[in-house]
Amino acid sequence: xxxxxxxxxxxxxxxxxxxxxxxxxxxxxxxxxxxxxxxxxxxxxxxxxxxxxxxxxxxxxxxxxxxxxxxxxxxxxxxxxxxxxxxxxxxxxxxxxxxxxxxxxxxxxxxxxxxxxxxxxxxxxxxxxxxxxxxxxxxxxxxxxxxxxxxxxxxxxxxxxxxxxxxxxxxxxxxxxxxxxxxxxxxxxxxxxxxxxxxxxxxxxx
Amino acid sequence: xxxxxxxxxxxxxxxxxxxxxxxxxxxxxxxxxxxxxxxxxxxxxxxxxxxxxxxxxxxxxxxxxxxxxxxxxxxxxxxxxxxxxxxxxxxxxxxxxxxxxxxxxxxxxxxxxxxxxxxxxxxxxxxxxxxxxxxxxxxxxxxxxxxxxxxxxxxxxxxxxxxxxxxxxxxxxxxxxxxxxxxxxxxxxxxxxxxxxxxxxxxxxx
Numbered sequence: 562x563x564x565x566x567x568x569x570x571x572x573x574x575x576x577x578x579x580x581x582x583x584x585x586x587x588x589x590x591x592x593x594x595x596x597x598x599x600x601x602x603x604x605x606x607x608x609x610x611x612x613x614x615x616x617x618x619x620x621x622x623x624x625x626x627x628x629x630x631x632x633x634x635x636x637x638x639x640x641x642x643x644x645x646x647x648x649x650x651x652x653x654x655x656x657x658x659x660x661x662x663x664x665x666x667x668x669x670x671x672x673x674x675x676x677x678x679x680x681x682x683x684x685x686x687x688x689x690x691x692x693x694x695x696x697x698x699x700x701x702x703x704x705x706x707x708x709x710x711x712x713x714x715x716x717x718x719x720x721x722x723x724x725x726x727x728x729x730x731x732x733x734x735x736x737x738x739x740x741x742x743x744x745x746x747x748x749x750x751x752x753x754x755x756x757x758x759x760x761x762x763x764x765x766x767x
Numbered sequence: 768x769x770x771x772x773x774x775x776x777x778x779x780x781x782x783x784x785x786x787x788x789x790x791x792x793x794x795x796x797x798x799x800x801x802x803x804x805x806x807x808x809x810x811x812x813x814x815x816x817x818x819x820x821x822x823x824x825x826x827x828x829x830x831x832x833x834x835x836x837x838x839x840x841x842x843x844x845x846x847x848x849x850x851x852x853x854x855x856x857x858x859x860x861x862x863x864x865x866x867x868x869x870x871x872x873x874x875x876x877x878x879x880x881x882x883x884x885x886x887x888x889x890x891x892x893x894x895x896x897x898x899x900x901x902x903x904x905x906x907x908x909x910x911x912x913x914x915x916x917x918x919x920x921x922x923x924x925x926x927x928x929x930x931x932x933x934x935x936x937x938x939x940x941x942x943x944x945x946x947x948x949x950x951x952x953x954x955x956x957x958x959x960x961x962x963x964x965x966x967x968x969x970x971x972x973x
Contacts, residue, residue: 617896619856622830625846640831640849650825654860656869659901661862690823695865 599668599703599710602753603653609752610657616757618655618662624648650687651698657757658766661696663688668703674733675702677725685722688715697764701746701756704736711743712759805874805909805916808959809859815958816863822963824861824868830854856893857904863963864972867902869894874909880939881908883931891928894921903970907952907962910942917949918965 597605600620610616629642651665665688667679680700688698698715713734721738724730744759761767803811806826816822835848857871871894873885886906894904904921919940927944930936950965967973 611896614896614899617893617900617902622828622852623833624828625831625833625849627829627831627849638851640851641847643831643846643849645844645846646828656867656897656900656902659867661865661867663862687823690817690820691862693820694823694862696823696862 597753599666599701599705602748603666603701603756606752606754606756607653607655610757616655616657616662618653618657620653621648621650647681647683649683651684657697657760660760660764660766661691661694662760663691663696663698664700666701666703668705670706671733672704672706672736674731674735675704675739676733677722678732680718680722685719689719692716697760699760699763701754702734702739702743707736709736710746710748710754711739712746712756713739713743714763717742803959805872805907805911808954809872809907809962812958812960812962813859813861816963822861822863822868824859824863826859827854827856853887853889855889857890863903863966866966866970866972867897867900868966869897869902869904870906872907872909874911876912877939878910878912878942880937880941881910881945882939883928884938886924886928891925895925898922903966905966905969907960908940908945908949913942915942916952916954916960917945918952918962919945919949920969923948 604620607616607618607620610618624646625643626646627640627643629640631639631641633639651663653666654661654663656662665680665684667675669675669679692698692715700713700715700718701710702713703710721731721734725732744763746754746756746759749755810826813822813824813826816824830852831849832852833846833849835846837845837847839845857869859872860867860869862868871886871890873881875881875885898904898921906919906921906924907916908919909916927937927940931938950969952960952962952965955961
């Protein structure tokens with residue numbers, strides 16, 4: 562039996578809703594992440610890990626150079642002039658089962674490869690330095706048009722990064738290489754992007 | 768022989784300069800940090816550790832809630848309205864010899880004790896969660912008037928934090944306790960505040 566709201570609209574259970582939305586959009590992509598950005602997905606994942614006492618991993622605040630501040634009230638300083646600064650490290654870090662965790666997350670709308678220009682030299686240097694200290698370093702890359710997310714260990718990113726400077730080197734990582742060398746993350750309800758499961762396997766944790 | 772500049776002022780070698788300055792100020796405090804804040808000292812120390820490949824430890828950017836941004840030029844976004852947010856973690860973290868490092872740095876002008884209200888509940892909770900994950904957590908406290916700096920391991924800070932809620936509990940950590948339970952840092956040229964030496968001993972690193 563079909564149930565209707567008083568306004569005439571049909572009552573849909575969650576599955577139906579999604580189907581209708583999919584049919585309306587007529588696109589063959591996964592809607593499992595419901596329009597969230599990779600950053601939102603990772604923040605929720607980290608909140609879940611924190612709540613479950615599995616790991617303490619946070620996104621760092623965006624570095625901002627404050628130039629001018631007004632003090633209209635004692636309690637609420639208002640910044641009236643400030644500029645974004647270039648980050649000198651990666652976006653996420655923390656601790657998990659005795660390991661230092663450090664990663665960067667990036668999205669691309671490209672469908673066949675991930676352009677290396679999305680990373681900066683200093684981020685690679687930072688990850689290299691952290692890896693030397695025994696840290697667990699990686700990147701999480703989302704192909705937003707395909708809605709596929711991959712975890713790539715720093716050692717592999719480094720190889721791809723370095724080859725671009727060779728004669729005829731590729732300026733991007735092909736999706737095929739990501740599928741072969743990387744680890745695809747599957748969206749789940751909680752945590753949304755269970756990336757630590759991949760880290761467990763990669764680094765033989767527990 | 769006393770040497771004079773052409774303007775008649777006597778030429779002083781560094782030691783004399785300091786002595787004269789000390790005599791002029793007539794204060795019996797150490798001038799070894801030359802008016803730097805604890806934050807500046809720690810940033811320089813961390814830069815030194817990074818350059819020497821000893822550790823990768825950074826101060827996190829101050830969290831700011833951006834409300835409005837102007838784009839006068841394509842390349843220079845100007846933030847015209849923003850507010851400081853409360854930090855949910857500590858100020859410094861990173862990796863050292865396979866260990867996750869997490870600490871908070873605070874200064875007080877008090878001469879006999881460090882008021883516990885300088886820390887926030889959520890910072891203690893954060894350090895507790897990091898310690899559970901096997902992280903190395905501590906605080907660095909500077910008595911700015913005395914120019915004495917102490918490192919206090921999280922386990923000890925926690926004890927002091929918890930006792931304040933008992934009947935008749937102290938609301939601050941006495942300097943005497945800091946001397947007894949903490950580890951005093953001595954300023955040096957490079958690194959300015961060699962706090963990792965204390966961590967080596969405390970956590971039997973290397």
